[in-house]
Amino acid sequence: MFTKILIANRGEIACRIIKTARKMGILTVAVYSDADANALHVNMADEAIYLGPSPSRESYLLAEKVVDAALRTGAQAIHPGYGFLSENAEFCRLCQKHSLVFIGPPVGAIEAMGSKSAAKNIMEKAQVPLVPGYHGDDQSPAIIKKAADDMGYPVLLKATAGGGGKGMRQVWSADEFDQGLAAAKREAKSSFGDDTMLVEKYLIKPRHVEIQVFCDNHGNAVYLFERDCSVQRRHQKVIEEAPAFSMSESLRQKMGESAIKSAQAIGYQGAGTVEFLLDADGSFYFMEMNTRLQVEHPVTEMITREDLVEWQFRVAAGETLPKKQHQLKLIGHAFEARIYAEDPNNDFLPATGKLSFLQPPIESKFVRVDTGVRQGDEVSVFYDPMIAKLIVWDENREKALQRLAKALSEYRINGVTTNIDFLYNLATCQPFINEEIDTSFIENNQRIIFHDNEQALAGELPMAALYLVLSMEQQAKAQAKNTNDPFSPWNTTYAWRLNEAHIYPITLAHNDVEYQVQVEQKRQGSSSYYLITVDGQTLDCQGNIEGNVLYTSIDGYRSSATITERIDQKNSHISLFHQNGVFNFVHVLPDCGDAEDNQGNNDFAAPMNGTMVSVLINVGDKVEKDQPLMIMEAMKMEHTIRATTSGTVEAIFFQAGEMVDGGAQLLTVSVDE
Structure with missing residues (x-):
């Protein structure tokens, strides 16, 4: 076994690999750029080598510098992680040239799967089922368009060197083809330096199911069951689960054996993922093979109780696979949700900024958090905006989904906009619970997930208003304790007015619609209750805040919600997490004339x-x-x-x-x- 390895990656990926290496007694070397000089993966590793400026093409993608760092530190092997150089055949070849073990497949396997069109030719010969399409060498737009016309629309354009949804476009009609092809080629050229395209028939309601395979250098191969990765935005996965729902044992075996056949067709070694499109009738088609570990591998680890990074180390060191196929057991159900710095309400636009507050849920045998950041770190423009992966497990899908919702409601991040609210709404919406899922799930359920439908908000508005009043009272009490005169009228915790009712007027906005709410405080002995009026209806309300949980009684109906609050320069943003999803409100403060009117400014x-x-x-x-x-x-x-x-x-x-x-x-x- 190796005594020291270099990890040619950053962030969450590097941290994940370091954890297993540390468990196995293997020393680790990190690499970093200017932006990552104080990153978590750099601090966790035993040694670290500077590569260059922040852009990845000037640091993490410099294969020669990475190899030189390994040689300088005496590392015996390089783990490429996933992304960056992980599927780069030239990098693998460079490692071999310098007698460094590449913890991944051989050069030939990477090259065989590096081109989607070449991969399909190989799979066709191996009798692995394929989606109808064109993946020929003639790249003239007219030829590609004719293939699309002959197949019939919709079609899917893909960069042959692609991955992660880059260089990929759905085209729904012949009129859209030229514009879609140009955009896909431009993105492919920018991302991979290669704009070669293929086109294939676009299945209307497919599921994206992938099989985790592992092969050693002694002719052994296994599949570690499947993951359903159908929930995607921009062809990038959002929530993954394992095993796939509604999967019969016979179908699981057929797909697993096809995946092994795919791997063996290219002489594969190490961890790999064979991705299939699964149609509603149970037929499945080879889509691509990723010659690396996947971002979503933790859900497979949770349902098999196997450490796949440890398996990678052992196979790369020449050992046989730790288990045979019949020894692998499927245990329970797991979900992974990717926590991103992005704005789902603004077309998932990436966000940057400082993580001023970061509190993940408590980890246990049910909850795991894989991350590469800490409180105070910056989300940089230079790299993928993923903050963490939240992985949950329980004995069945229903219980695991409840775990996921609870863990998401406990995730606290301030300083940048995140997709946590979006993930919670998705995970708690009825179509997702009912397994009514395909690769267009988000688009088909947008109104439910984003709460774009008309909301009565009969329960949520009073809860948000009550939270604001109770939190103001908490703050006032805390301030009063720290003053010379805690009984000063300026430190009272109720809305006292001379000869007037004790009323707080509050403006709350939900989905850009403003609601006027009045909260009248009433005293009953030493305690208070509140009359909250919304749209002419007055409700008798009581409540208290304990930590991040608001407990309420509204006209006798008792409930609770987890609360998060983010305050910017203008307003307070409140999120209520409860069984109906996340409801986001903005506490609109009075306009004192300071705000600039930018209407009409183009x-x-x-x-x-x-x-x-x-x-x-x-x-x-x-x-x-x-x-x-x-x-x-x-x-x-x-x-x-x-x-x-x-x-x-x-x-x-x-x-x-x-x-x-x-x-x-x-x-x-x-x-x-």
Whole structure:
């Protein structure tokens, strides 16, 4: 076994690998860029080597520097993690040249699966079922379009060198094809330096089911069951679960054996994932093989009780697989939710900023948190905005889903916008509970997940208002204890007014709709109760706050909700987590005349920190509403800046390739009269 390894990755990935290495007594070497100089993975490792500036192409993607770092520190092997150089055949070859063990598959396997079109040819020969499509060498747009026309729409365009949803577009009609192909090729070129495309038939209601395979150097191969990864946005996974729901033992065996056949067809060694599309009729089709460990591997670890990174180390060191197929047992059910710094309400736009407060749920045999950040760390524009992976397990799907909802409600993050509310709403919505899931789940259930349907809010508005009043009273009591005169009228904790009722007027906004709420405080002995009026209806309310939980009694109905509150420069943002989902409210403070009125201002501000990819217009051009004007990229995602109205471009302040600060003015368009 190795005594020292270098980890050619960062963040959560590196931290995950370090934990297993430490358990096995293996020393670790981390690598880092400027942005990661004080990162958690650097502090956890036994040694660390600086690679270069923050952009990954100037640091983590420099194969020669990574190999040199391993040689300098005496590492015997390199674990590439997942992402960056993990599926780079040239990097694997470079490791071999310098007698460093690459903890992954051989060069030939990486090369065979590195091209989606070549992979399909191999799988076709191995008699693994394939989705109908074109993956030929002739890349002329006319040929690709003819293949799409012949197959019939919808079709899916994919970069052959792609991964993570990059260089991928759904095309629903012939009219959309040219624009979709151009966008997919541009993204593929930017992400992989290769814009070769394939096109295949797009299945209407498929599930994305992947099989975890493992092969050693002695001819042994096993599958460690399956994961359902159907819930995706922008072709990137959001919540994964293992095992897949509604999976018969015969179908599981068929898919597992097909996955092993796929791996053996390319002489595979180590951990790999074979991804299939599973149709409603039980037929399945090979999609691609990832020649590395997957981000979602923890759900497989939870249901098998196996450490897959340890398996990787042992196979790379020449050992046989720790278990045979018949020795592997499927135990319970697990979910993984990816906690991202992003704004789901703004098309999942990545967010950056400082993690001013970070409190994950308490870990146990049921709850696991894989992360690479700590409180006070920055979410950088240079890398993927994932903060953590929240993994839960229990004896069946229903109980595991309850664990997931509870753990999400206990996750506390301030300083950046996150997708926690979105994940909670998704995990608690009835279609997800009922397993009515396919790869279009989010789009098909958007109104439910985002609470876009009309809400009566009969229970939620009083709860939010009661929380505000109770928290103000808590603050007042705390302040009173620290003053010279705790009985001063300025320190009273009720809404005293001379000859007036004790009323708090509160404005709460939900989904951009404002609601006026009145809270009248009543005294009964030493305690208080509240009459809360919403839309002319007055409710008798009582409550108390214990930690982050609000306990309420509203007209005799007792309930509770977990509360989070985030305060920005203007307002307080409140989230109520309870059985009906997350309800987000903004406590709208009175406008004292300080806010600027920007209505009618058609200057475009950058929605995020990032890089300008393309400028699609020139000064003097006439533009129409919704016309694409610019394309920005940040954290591996493209964002299109569109015209908000028709007008004329007056000024452009950034060109392609330039870095842009979030909020910076991009261009000015004069509005047509």
